[in-house]
Amino acid sequence: xxxxxxxxxxxxxxxxxxxxxxxxxxxxxxxxxxxxxxxxxxxxxxxxxxxxxxxxxxxxxxxxxxxxxxxxxxxxxxxxxxxxxxxxxxxxxxxxxxxxxxxxxxxxxxxxxxxxxxxxxxxxxxxxxxxxxxxxxxxxxxxxxxxxxxxxxxxxxxxxxxxxxxxxxxxxxxxxxxxxxxxxxxxx
Amino acid sequence: xxxxxxxxxxxxxxxxxxxxxxxxxxxxxxxxxxxxxxxxxxxxxxxxxxxxxxxxxxxxxxxxxxxxxxxxxxxxxxxxxxxxxxxxxxxxxxxxxxxxxxxxxxxxxxxxxxxxxxxxxxxxxxxxxxxxxxxxxxxxxxxxxxxxxxxxxxxxxxxxxxxxxxxxxxxxxxxxxxxxxxxxxxxxxxxxxxxxxxxxxxxxxxxxxxxxxxxxxxxxxxxxxxxxxxxxxxxxxxxxxxxxxxxxxxxxxxxxxxxxxxxxxxxxxxxxxxxxxxxxxxxxxxx
Numbered sequence: 109x110x111x112x113x114x115x116x117x118x119x120x121x122x123x124x125x126x127x128x129x130x131x132x133x134x135x136x137x138x139x140x141x142x143x144x145x146x147x148x149x150x151x152x153x154x155x156x157x158x159x160x161x162x163x164x165x166x167x168x169x170x171x172x173x174x175x176x177x178x179x180x181x182x183x184x185x186x187x188x189x190x191x192x193x194x195x196x197x198x199x200x201x202x203x204x205x206x207x208x209x210x211x212x213x214x215x216x217x218x219x220x221x222x223x224x225x226x227x228x229x230x231x232x233x234x235x236x237x238x239x240x241x242x243x244x245x246x247x248x249x250x251x252x253x254x255x256x257x258x259x260x261x262x263x264x265x266x267x268x269x270x271x272x273x274x275x276x277x278x279x280x281x282x283x284x285x286x287x288x289x290x291x292x293x294x295x296x
Numbered sequence: 297x298x299x300x301x302x303x304x305x306x307x308x309x310x311x312x313x314x315x316x317x318x319x320x321x322x323x324x325x326x327x328x329x330x331x332x333x334x335x336x337x338x339x340x341x342x343x344x345x346x347x348x349x350x351x352x353x354x355x356x357x358x359x360x361x362x363x364x365x366x367x368x369x370x371x372x373x374x375x376x377x378x379x380x381x382x383x384x385x386x387x388x389x390x391x392x393x394x395x396x397x398x399x400x401x402x403x404x405x406x407x408x409x410x411x412x413x414x415x416x417x418x419x420x421x422x423x424x425x426x427x428x429x430x431x432x433x434x435x436x437x438x439x440x441x442x443x444x445x446x447x448x449x450x451x452x453x454x455x456x457x458x459x460x461x462x463x464x465x466x467x468x469x470x471x472x473x474x475x476x477x478x479x480x481x482x483x484x485x486x487x488x489x490x491x492x493x494x495x496x497x498x499x500x501x502x503x504x505x506x507x508x509x510x511x512x513x514x515x516x517x518x519x520x521x522x523x524x525x526x527x528x529x530x531x532x533x534x535x536x537x538x539x540x541x542x543x544x545x546x547x548x549x550x551x552x553x554x555x556x557x558x559x560x561x562x563x564x565x566x567x568x569x570x571x572x573x574x575x576x577x578x579x580x581x582x583x
Binding site: 131134135138139142143146147156159160163164167229230233245249250270271273274276277278280281282284 | 348
């Protein structure tokens with residue numbers, strides 16, 4: 109069985125009333141959902157909340173998934189929308205994230221020190237990328253989605269995703285502080 | 297001449313090897329293009345070498361626990377369909393409670409206890425209890441309640457749902473009533489259900505100041521959803537759905553949730569129908 113058919117079988121089992129299948133789906137996808145939430149929200153607690161909200165949505169709306177697209181694509185879409193909601197709420201009621209130094213080391217990374225040292229730089233840089241561009245960059249460059257799949261997740265044309273990735277990377281590079289802003293283009 | 301082509305710059309940054317050498321040379325000769333290429337390469341390298349954002353064991357365990365808490369009631373309602381050989385549940389308790397409720401439905405209007413229609417003060421309490429009692433029903437109805445047709449204030453329009461009788465005989469339709477007593481009956485009905493759980497005296501005799509009641513069938517065969525408005529408060533509910541825990545004798549010895557609805561034959565005869573909560577399959581009927 110492929111990943112896709114395994115997912116579809118699990119969803120069908122869950123929709124038929126098998127709650128173990130729901131738990132299996134959670135275990136199977138929690139890392140990728142969390143990764144998107146963390147990169148989008150930049151705060152571990154907020155990401156954990158958003159991940160939980162995503163799976164609550166899955167619990168309630170799994171019957172809306174049509175097997176025309178991969179389940180992971182559908183779940184990414186739910187995840188990104190939940191993150192947008194959290195960001196909207198945060199804008200209305202801003203909360204300062206905890207300092208990065210209080211974050212737990214990611215025990216799944218091979219080098220815990222690297223996780224602690226590198227993550228703040230990337231995440232701070234991502235914070236400098238506007239939300240729509242950040243979503244495209246996270247999906248394509250961090251989650252490894254194709255432009256076509258990312259377009260499906262975000263509900264925009266492929267050309268738009270490509271443009272967002274391009275500009276998002278440029279913003280990220282500038283935020284990393286290792287590149288002076290590109291000069292205005294001069295045809296020559 | 298060279299056009300500043302983001303597609304080509306992206307392709308180069310991502311390591312495309314099938315581009316003509318001239319393209320690379322052209323981009324290299326354009327300051328802005330070269331800067332963009334460097335930015336793309338830097339961002340790609342930073343992102344692709346970033347540590348994986350994973351959950352710790354503790355966070356993973358907490359997620360499942362939190363989901364259990366957040367979805368507890370719904371998870372209980374969404375019981376796994378029972379295999380036929382295990383479906384040896386005694387329906388007597390479910391039908392017993394439903395019969396009491398039905399009696400209330402029929403008796404309360406007869407006692408003319410509806411006079412307190414303007415007593416808005418008690419509505420919040422009734423609403424609170426009703427909300428607790430009908431948590432699952434609310435959950436299902438809230439999202440779709442906007443589809444309910446608006447009715448004039450105080451009007452009650454029951455829509456019919458058809459459920460096949462378990463014995464394959466005549467079909468049953470939801471009890472229809474134009475009785476203006478129903479709003480109070482509904483609240484009392486919910487109060488009764490709540491009383492089965494915690495505080496019997498809390499709101500049993502609360503009287504709702506019902507401004508309007510609208511109702512419509514849903515996509516679920518056994519559910520009829522509605523919305524009850526009193527003052528600025530709104531209660532979405534599912535009429536006739538009584539999540540009753542029976543003391544079934546299934547193999548695991550676990551109590552089973554069933555949905556019981558009240559139906560009325562064309563002849564006027566009333567039936568109680570027990571449904572499997574998720575699939576709405578008819579499990580048993582009692583005239």
